[in-house]
Amino acid sequence: MSGPLQAALAEIADDTNKLLAELLPDPTPLGEERKLVEAMRYAVLGPGKRFRPFLTVAAAAATGGDHTRALHAGAAIECLHAYSLVHDDLPAMDDDDMRRGRPTVHKEYDEATAILAGDALQTEAFCILAMPETHPDANVRLELTRGLAVASGAHGMCGGQALDLAAEGEASDMASDIGWAIRMQRLKTGALISFACEAGAILGQANGQARAALYGYGMDIGLAFQIADDLLDLEGDEEQVGKRLAKDAEAGKATLPGAMGIPEARLYAQTLVRQAVAKLDCFGSSANLLRDAARFSLQRQS
């Protein structure tokens, strides 16, 4: 990883963690709903790269958006992402016991608390976006709200999760279809990553061309990132990654390495990264962090 990228990732992760610790409800003065709030904080404030907030901040930097506001919007997107992980780990979904080296929320607390904590974290995401700290212009905040809703609803993340489950049920037919697997990943993880990039451009009140470029960049690196994740699942070191591996393959899940083969998927990810970097040509050096991040997505170890 390049020095500037490493420093920026660390700094934005640190700032995001501090902001989230302030923004999330405080359990101390509460009654028995304390457990819910503790589970929400457990889900969000645990270890994590804060890659989506990083993308929002870096895309804002490329389009003249304010750094502090971008951190605020990034914190909202991180809450949305955290909720999706909590629900995705539930027994009725992926049934995962470990996440980022710690017990998943329904293991650390219980299933009902995990359902409610995920629900309340989604609410929190929209609550944070609607705050004036995100942007003084109400129209900008509303555009972010609409964008987050579209990226995470039935035509975005939730739709992708439904596709993923459908493939698992029907086994090999869909899981081996490359076009199908790409569509599933673009919805399941790509939509929110693209929105994280576009959100920076919305905050920078960038023109349509710049917004589309950042959205497209997000789609490309989102898919490259997912391929890297799937390759880790197949080839990674369990201790370093912090969760049980080779699980997707066992469950017959649709992945691109599974559908097209490991070497082909690696090559495809490289093509996506080059394509993503090319989309940033209109930005000059203000987008250097985004360029570095695209290249880094291929070298993930955890």
Next chain:
Amino acid sequence: MSGPLQAALAEIADDTNKLLAELLPDPTPLGEERKLVEAMRYAVLGPGKRFRPFLTVAAAAATGGDHTRALHAGAAIECLHAYSLVHDDLPAMDDDDMRRGRPTVHKEYDEATAILAGDALQTEAFCILAMPETHPDANVRLELTRGLAVASGAHGMCGGQALDLAAEGEASDMASDIGWAIRMQRLKTGALISFACEAGAILGQANGQARAALYGYGMDIGLAFQIADDLLDLEGDEEQVGKRLAKDAEAGKATLPGAMGIPEARLYAQTLVRQAVAKLDCFGSSANLLRDAARFSLQRQS
């Protein structure tokens, strides 16, 4: 039920159903995520009183808010309410097989689809509120967005559900504490009902006094409505109500009839209704529907 109330409830329910049928995603052009969208529609478009949209429309009428915009905001609140029912019925939560005379979503589809459909319905609620059709003024839409988030998150509905679950775990101590049961109900169902009333006032851009009056009215009738619901659970006719009864008592759930006794709870609900109606004194005849609705909350049969 009074004639004008019955007519208004039926008309608003009908308009809300038509609007929701248009606003919710269309399953026909979709791939395997069709099932998710069908489950969302099943959850929302089934039988239901549309009591929350009614309150929003009636509160808008009392404060000079636009009828069509209030229907739009009401549709968003109904999506939020529907998501909470889908998740509340899950095996890890209340574990209900029937809802409004039909199989619950996880019974009609499956558990994973029910989790995702609830998630996507919450997203849809915020998406609908952010649409210009809700109100042309972006600040009004943002106020509604913040309001819905606060009413439904950890300090509102989700917090109330967590309290409800906590009582079930620890049995009699909390369930028999009247103050505790009131707080739980105010969060679990009161917060969203109050917000449905306040939303009408926000759309009518009413002054602080009118907003507070409608919010307080919502709190009072929300609790009266819940007591009526709990009395139905204890004394109602299973076929007419459309779900299994006496379930809360068996589960050791905290209810006000359980905590204070049935005759006392009935008296308390009557006091709440009188108090709610008194809060409407500042509105004159424009609030007659709200007055009728308050009185009706005591006479529910289903």
